[in-house]
Amino acid sequence: MTIENYFILSAILFCIGMAVVITRKNAIVVLMGVELILNAANVNFVAISRLDNVQIEGQFFSLFVIVVAAAEAAVALAIILKVYKYYNTTNLNEINQLKG
Amino acid sequence: MTISDILFYLFAGLAVLSAAVVLFSRNILYSAFALVVTFLAVAAIYVLAGAEFVAITQIMIYVGGIVVLLIFGVMLTNKISGKALVTEAHNKFWAVVVCGGLFTLLLYGIFRINFALLSGSGGTTAGTNNVQQLGIGLMSDYILPFEVAAILLLIALIGAATIAGYKNENQ
Structure with missing residues (x-):
């Protein structure tokens, strides 16, 4: 399998994740789109690490991306819970005040 | 066309299809479950690329952790009343413009890369x-x-x- 196919798969996943972030109104579904984008980046890293079998730097980088994604998801969901407690909605169009 | 090529196309198609379900499904829970399928298919792609440990980490953290967390978030931020948890879409035109343009740009860039200059043969990492x-x-x-x-x-x-x-509040 040539490396272009991995890149194309990653591009497709990235664009779908981007479309989810742009179109959805629910904050949790937007978070799902962000996870899709991070996964697309990981596919690229793993594909690049295939070129060099001795130094598997791409795999190290994708491991750290996964760690940061986990931390990001936990904090983002805590913020969403707090926002829901205040506004009683997770619809991003209705959350339009800064001072709470 | 070897067996690993067929498996790559199978899992890549599965990942793209389930990601499309995440994009087009109105129901939040269906989106979350489609996301599980996407993550598992991407883990299979990692295995085919020779990154077994990353694949296991992907399954453990994404499928076992992040998606469960997302579903908890869905449960805690909606009134569960028997009816489906639906979400609307907006900005459809701009989404098509931005994502279509970006995808075309990325494809153009990918096909312009001269992969022959990169080191290595791109062979499998079997045995390491x-x-x-x-x-x-x-x-x-x-x-x-x-x-x-x-x-x-x-x-x-x-x-x-x-x-x-x-x-x-008292403290």
């Missing part, structure tokens, strides 16, 4: 022991990012618990 390499690397060359990641996880844990937890 990735896990041992990863373990030694994490404890030697990548010890600083490893420790920083540990501290980041601790900060995220404390921060998430502090933000989402109840506060006692």
Whole structure:
């Protein structure tokens, strides 16, 4: 399998994740789109690490991306819970005040 | 066309299809379950690319952790009343413009890369022991990012618990 196919798969996943972030109104579904984008980046890293079998730097980088994604998801969901407690909605169009 | 090529196309198609379900499904829970399928298919792609440890980590953290967390978020931020949890879409025109344009640009860039100049033959990594390499690397060359990641996880844990937890107003 040539490396272009991995890149194309990653591009497709990235664009779908981007479309989810742009179109959805629910904050949790937007978070799902962000996870899709991070996964697309990981596919690229793993594909690049295939070129060099001795130094598997791409795999190290994708491991750290996964760690940061986990931390990001936990904090983002805590913020969403707090926002829901205040506004009683997770619809991003209705959350339009800064001072709470 | 070898068996691994067929498996790659199968899992890549599965990943793209389930990602499309995430994009087009109105029901939040269906989106979450389609996301599980996407993550599993991407894990299979990692295995085909010779990154077994990353694939296991993907399954354990994404499927076992993040998606469960997302579903908890869905449950805690909606009134569960028997009817489906639907969400609307907006900005459809701009989404098509931005994502279509970006995808065309990325495809153009990918086909312009001269992959023959890159080192290595792009062959399979069968026979090499990735896990041992990863373990030694994490404890030697990548010890600083490893420790920083540990501290980041601790900060995220404390921060998430502090933000989402109840506060006692009397104190």
